[in-house]
Amino acid sequence: MANILETLDINHSFDKDRVMRFPNIQLEKGESKLILGSSGIGKSTLLHVLGGLLKPTSGRVNFMGKSLYELSTKQLDQLRGKQIGIIFQKPHFMQSLTAIENLKLSNTISGGKSTTSQVYELAEQLNIQSRLQAFPHELSQGELQRLSICRAFLKKPAMILADEPTSALDDGNTAQVVNQLQSLQQTYDTALLIVTHDARLKNHQFHTIELGAE
Amino acid sequence: MNRLSVAWKNLKSDPLRLTLNLLLFSLGIGLSLYLLLINSQVRKAFEKNMAGIDMVIGAKGSDLQMIFCSMYHIDNPTGNISIDECKAFLKEQHPLIDLSVPLALGDSHKGYRIVGTDQSVLKLYPAELHEGKLWAGSGTVTLGSNVADILGLSLGQTFNSTHGFEDADGLEHDHEMVVTGILKPSGSVLDNLILTSIYTVWDNHDTGNHNHQDHSHEHHDHEDNDHEHHGHDHHDEHQHIELDRGHLITHTDKEITNILIKFKNRKNFQALNLPNNIRKHTNMQAANPPYILNQFYDRMGIGFNLLYWVAILICIVSSISIFISLYNALRARKYQLAILRVEGASPNYLFSQILLEGIMLSIIGYCIGVILALIGYTVTRGMVLERFQYVWENFPQHPGYFMLAGIALMIGVIASVIPAIRAFRIQIHETLSS
Numbered sequence: 317m318a319n320i321l322e323t324l325d326i327n328h329s330f331d332k333d334r335v336m337r338f339p340n341i342q343l344e345k346g347e348s349k350l351i352l353g354s355s356g357i358g359k360s361t362l363l364h365v366l367g368g369l370l371k372p373t374s375g376r377v378n379f380m381g382k383s384l385y386e387l388s389t390k391q392l393d394q395l396r397g398k399q400i401g402i403i404f405q406k407p408h409f410m411q412s413l414t415a416i417e418n419l420k421l422s423n424t425i426s427g428g429k430s431t432t433s434q435v436y437e438l439a440e441q442l443n444i445q446s447r448l449q450a451f452p453h454e455l456s457q458g459e460l461q462r463l464s465i466c467r468a469f470l471k472k473p474a475m476i477l478a479d480e481p482t483s484a485l486d487d488g489n490t491a492q493v494v495n496q497l498q499s500l501q502q503t504y505d506t507a508l509l510i511v512t513h514d515a516r517l518k519n520h521q522f523h524t525i526e527l528g529a530e
Numbered sequence: 531m532n533r534l535s536v537a538w539k540n541l542k543s544d545p546l547r548l549t550l551n552l553l554l555f556s557l558g559i560g561l562s563l564y565l566l567l568i569n570s571q572v573r574k575a576f577e578k579n580m581a582g583i584d585m586v587i588g589a590k591g592s593d594l595q596m597i598f599c600s601m602y603h604i605d606n607p608t609g610n611i612s613i614d615e616c617k618a619f620l621k622e623q624h625p626l627i628d629l630s631v632p633l634a635l636g637d638s639h640k641g642y643r644i645v646g647t648d649q650s651v652l653k654l655y656p657a658e659l660h661e662g663k664l665w666a667g668s669g670t671v672t673l674g675s676n677v678a679d680i681l682g683l684s685l686g687q688t689f690n691s692t693h694g695f696e697d698a699d700g701l702e703h704d705h706e707m708v709v710t711g712i713l714k715p716s717g718s719v720l721d722n723l724i725l726t727s728i729y730t731v732w733d734n735h736d737t738g739n740h741n742h743q744d745h746s747h748e749h750h751d752h753e754d755n756d757h758e759h760h761g762h763d764h765h766d767e768h769q770h771i772e773l774d775r776g777h778l779i780t781h782t783d784k785e786i787t788n789i790l791i792k793f794k795n796r797k798n799f800q801a802l803n804l805p806n807n808i809r810k811h812t813n814m815q816a817a818n819p820p821y822i823l824n825q826f827y828d829r830m831g832i833g834f835n836l837l838y839w840v841a842i843l844i845c846i847v848s849s850i851s852i853f854i855s856l857y858n859a860l861r862a863r864k865y866q867l868a869i870l871r872v873e874g875a876s877p878n879y880l881f882s883q884i885l886l887e888g889i890m891l892s893i894i895g896y897c898i899g900v901i902l903a904l905i906g907y908t909v910t911r912g913m914v915l916e917r918f919q920y921v922w923e924n925f926p927q928h929p930g931y932f933m934l935a936g937i938a939l940m941i942g943v944i945a946s947v948i949p950a951i952r953a954f955r956i957q958i959h960e961t962l963s964s
């Protein structure tokens with residue numbers, strides 16, 4: 317099966333003294349992987365590189381057959397908007413909009429064609445349909461994270477990148493969020509890459525790559 | 531979610547700041563527009579009633595008061611002048627004077643001024659009869675269109691005039707006045723006046739015991755204009771009859787209030803010197819209305835300019851306030867904007883979204899400002915109508931609407947362009963990692 321994502325010799329340095337070297341990663345359609353690493357090792361940096369948010373100092377990132385950093389800003393924005401869903405450690409939403417409005421705005425910006433009923437359907441799968449009229453500041457951390465997952469899957473992307481999606485959650489919520497992620501990943505046949513330091517996720521049958529193990 | 535909706539929700543997410551911004555902005559715009567409208571209506575009213583009048587003669591006093599009283603009917607007379615002293619200017623054969631219009635003022639009816647004059651006044655203003663006929667002698671009146679409309683007077687109705695310009699009980703004259711005609715609207719001061727013969731005013735103020743109901747309507751023959759020998763006890767003779775100018779000036783013991791004068795040639799040296807000569811050599815004063823009104827505009831301009839500067843200052847402050855609001859909002863929302871970039875929004879999208887918020891704020895502020903200005907204008911219009919009987923336009927057209935809309939838009943853009951550029955330059959990785 318063709319790889320959705322393929323990286324080759326990615327290095328990145330923010331200053332001369334410290335160079336972060338990342339393992340080569342391949343991710344097929346519908347496949348899920350866990351990248352595990354301790355704090356400060358560059359997990360978020362790697363996720364930003366893979367998501368087209370940060371150009372690495374060297375190396376190559378191929379996504380859906382295209383070299384990400386050879387695309388123009390406009391092409392990269394469009395590709396990311398349509399094909400890459402990113403779930404951040406700390407979910408951010410427009411505070412002036414309700415949850416449903418945030419989802420609709422994201423859908424509009426990414427050029428997605430999800431209908432309102434599809435939004436509700438997805439929200440129902442994540443068990444937040446009853447909270448869609450609430451404003452972000454009225455939602456709990458767990459609800460915000462589920463809303464963030466909803467936003468990422470709404471555009472039916474080819475790949476989901478999740479940065480520490482469970483770091484702020486208790487065990488119960490962690491299990492729930494990971495199960496929902498896996499379930500949706502299978503439903504949408506999406507590639508899923510989780511970057512975390514949370515060892516609890518090892519129990520969820522992911523193919524795991526440990527950063528700093530080389 | 532369309533962008534307008536997002537912009538509006540962003541703005542109203544901080545209602546206090548939104549209110550402050552809109553209040554400042556609309557006050558600046560509203561005050562500017564209000565001043566423009568008022569200024570234009572005042573100038574329009576003054577210019578429309580200038581009527582080509584080159585000189586006003588009256589009793590010694592303030593030039594401006596005399597002009598306001600005789601041409602605009604919004605002030606009190608400076609006093610009266612005797613026919614004996616001013617008769618030279620009333621003569622139709624005067625070498626410098628093309629038209630002279632005598633005015634006898636001092637009475638009113640329900641706040642509308644009664645002007646004793648002759649029909650030469652109709653040569654000054656574009657007046658046409660709507661119905662009936664022109665006043666024809668003592669006790670007959672022709673109403674301006676606003677007077678007829680607002681007081682509901684019609685042909686044949688009678689009323690008693692009041693001494694003075696205020697509508698006060700107990701000061702009514704005994705003599706009844708009958709409406710013989712109503713003028714068409716002319717947009718001039720005539721619309722607000724009750725025109726009658728000078729003899730009406732004299733008769734009303736005469737202390738003699740005349741019973742005007744008994745006076746005949748016979749027409750006098752004044753061809754010889756030789757009335758000096760009549761001894762000037764004319765009240766019994768020409769009660770309801772419009773008499774010619776030659777006869778009027780025989781009443782050397784009587785007084786009028788003002789004479790409005792149009793010169794044959796306003797650039798004539800003697801005509802130019804005439805006001806000075808009158809001031810120096812008679813007990814009367816004479817004023818040149820364009821000159822005096824320019825002085826008035828200059829003085830009024832200082833006040834208006836001061837208010838304009840206040841309005842401009844408010845606009846500048848509101849612009850700074852909008853800038854600070856958008857800038858602070860941007861700082862608070864930078865993560866949210868970075869997420870929009872992650873979701874596929876281009877830098878241009880963020881730039882235009884912030885710009886849209888500034889523009890939307892300015893448009894709403896402009897609309898509220900226009901409403902405030904029109905409310906203020908309507909209130910002022912009512913006060914002017916009540917106090918001076920001047921009818922201003924209901925919702926006057928003015929280029930200021932477009933000018934201020936442009937300024938409002940410019941303020942919105944200027945205030946939001948820096949925050950918009952910062953939004954444009956948001957670096958996703960740096961923002962989300964900070």
